[in-house]
Amino acid sequence: MKKQNIVIIDYDAGNIQSVKYAFERLGITPIVSKDKAVIRNADKVIFPGVGEASWAMNSLKENDLIDLIPELKQPVLGICLGMQLMCESTEEGNTKALGIFPVSVKRFTNEQKVPHMGWNQLDDLKGGLLNGIKPSEFSYFVHSYYVPLIEETIASCDYIVPFSAALQKDNFYACQFHPEKSGDVGVKVLKNFINL
Amino acid sequence: MDVKDGRTVKGVNFVDLRDAGDAVELAAYYAEQGADELVFLDITATHEKRKTLVELVQKVAKELNIPFTVGGGISTPEDVGVLLNAGADKVSINSAAVRNPQLISDLAKRFGSQCVVLAVDAKCIDGNWEVYLNGGRLPTGIDLFEWIVKAEQLGAGEILITSMNHDGTKNGFANETLAEISEMVNIPVIASGGAGNMEHFADTFIEGKADAALAASVFHFKEIEIPELKKYLKAKNIPVRI
Structure with missing residues (x-):
């Protein structure tokens, strides 16, 4: 595994231990930081997130990170709420988000149980971040809001409606599922990200 | 997995583990076998020893790449914060929520519903399902269905139901x-209590409309092996991760 400086953005939004441990299992010790200089100088940046969107955006604002993230030039990986915050806006708390992906995040209708919680299958895989993952392999999801399918979708999943399981635009990557909790499939995603 | 003072207890009897009481090793074994989630229930009696649980959670989180839930004796948001920070994905609450239902909404607001599992032990007597505490020894007078509806309204993210009538049978x-x-x-809804063979798992997904099924002893004693169980369920057209 390539030696590199991976920084996990720490903005008090949820459990980042698991993400850190997942990289440690791959032999990389990430730095957890909210310091702008540290983030800017990273080889790669992880933008995690668990929790409520408006609260999380507020926390980014308090840490003065809102302008920084969309300007990053190195590969950035948003995870779960991190991915949703990389979109234009989200219905959760009617929140304006970072605007990297040109799409609005919507809430699942209650036709089935919400949150979408558990293992579900990835399809329409477009390589890159998802190299080596076969169609219909399972990854672990926990979310009540979803990103519709867009041009930047690099993997889809289906729950109530088809939605984006992963996105990519330039140096910005994102997955709705939790690679740190998705067994071997998740390991492949993290390795692919490391090897970008 | 029942854990006490940081070690697994109750009939875990693997010949292929170096240390059958090592919860971390057992967790890794089940993850490798294809378990989708693990649940650790702490049955440590004393408050002082709960520190060992946090250490255990940390070790498990370092090792495991699938989600896991931790429960047993959780009664405050502070307890939950410590466990989540140590790397647990979800916590399960039981007695404390019955005594103080507000705890459910406090946890949901602070940590999100997705990590709040309400565990309920219930017993049916003369057709009435009642919520019990202390592993089925203490009746509460609370109706199971009313309690679950209320818990959902308060913000529980998942319900783990153990039927005391079926548990161990x-x-x-x-x-x-x-x-x-x-x-x-x-x-x-996670079904718990009563698993004896592979058909029971298929039945609880189809007839019981359960979203997940939990079992302990049939796995611990290798009466059912997870890879074989998942193949069986798949053949019955139940969607499973293999």
């Missing part, structure tokens, strides 16, 4: 009741 899960509950709420 190996005669199958409480499917009729589980189905009724699963249709009543809009959050996942």
Whole structure:
């Protein structure tokens, strides 16, 4: 595994231990930081997130990170709420988000149980971040809001409606599922990200 | 997995583990076998020893790449914060929520519903399902269905239901009741209590409309092996991760 400086953005939004441990299992010790200089100088940046969107955006604002993230030039990986915050806006708390992906995040209708919680299958895989993952392999999801399918979708999943399981635009990557909790499939995603 | 003072207890009897009481090694074994989630229930009696649980959670989180839930003796948001920070994905609450239902909404607001699992032990007497505490020894007078509806409204993210009538019988899960509950709420229902063979798992997904099934001893004693169980369920057209 390539030696590199991976920084996990720490903005008090949820459990980042698991993400850190997942990289440690791959032999990389990430730095957890909210310091702008540290983030800017990273080889790669992880933008995690668990929790409520408006609260999380507020926390980014308090840490003065809102302008920084969309300007990053190195590969950035948003995870779960991190991915949703990389979109234009989200219905959760009617929140304006970072605007990297040109799409609005919507809430699942209650036709089935919400949150979408558990293992579900990835399809329409477009390589890159998802190299080596076969169609219909399972990854672990926990979310009540979803990103519709867009041009930047690099993997889809289906729950109530088809939605984006992963996105990519330039140096910005994102997955709705939790690679740190998705067994071997998740390991492949993290390795692919490391090897970008 | 029941853990006490940081070690697994109750009939875990693997010949292929170096240390059958090592919860971390056992967790890794089950993850490798294809378990989708693990649940650790701390049965440590004294408050002082709970520190060992946090250390255990940390070790498990370092090792494991699938989600896991931790429960047992959790009664405050502070307890939950410590466990989540140590790397747990979800916590399960039981007695403390019955004594103080507000705890459910406090946790949901602070940490999100997705990590709040409400565990309920219930017993049916003369057709009435009642919530019990202390592993089925202490009746509460609370109706199971009313409690679950209330818990969902308060913000529980998942319901783990153990039927004391079925637990330990190996005669199958409480499917009729589980189905009724699963249709009543809009959050996942985990069936627990009664697993004896592979058919029971298929039954609880189909007849019991359960979103997940939990079992302990049939796995600990290798009466059912997870890879074989998943193949069986797949052949029955139940969607499983293999």
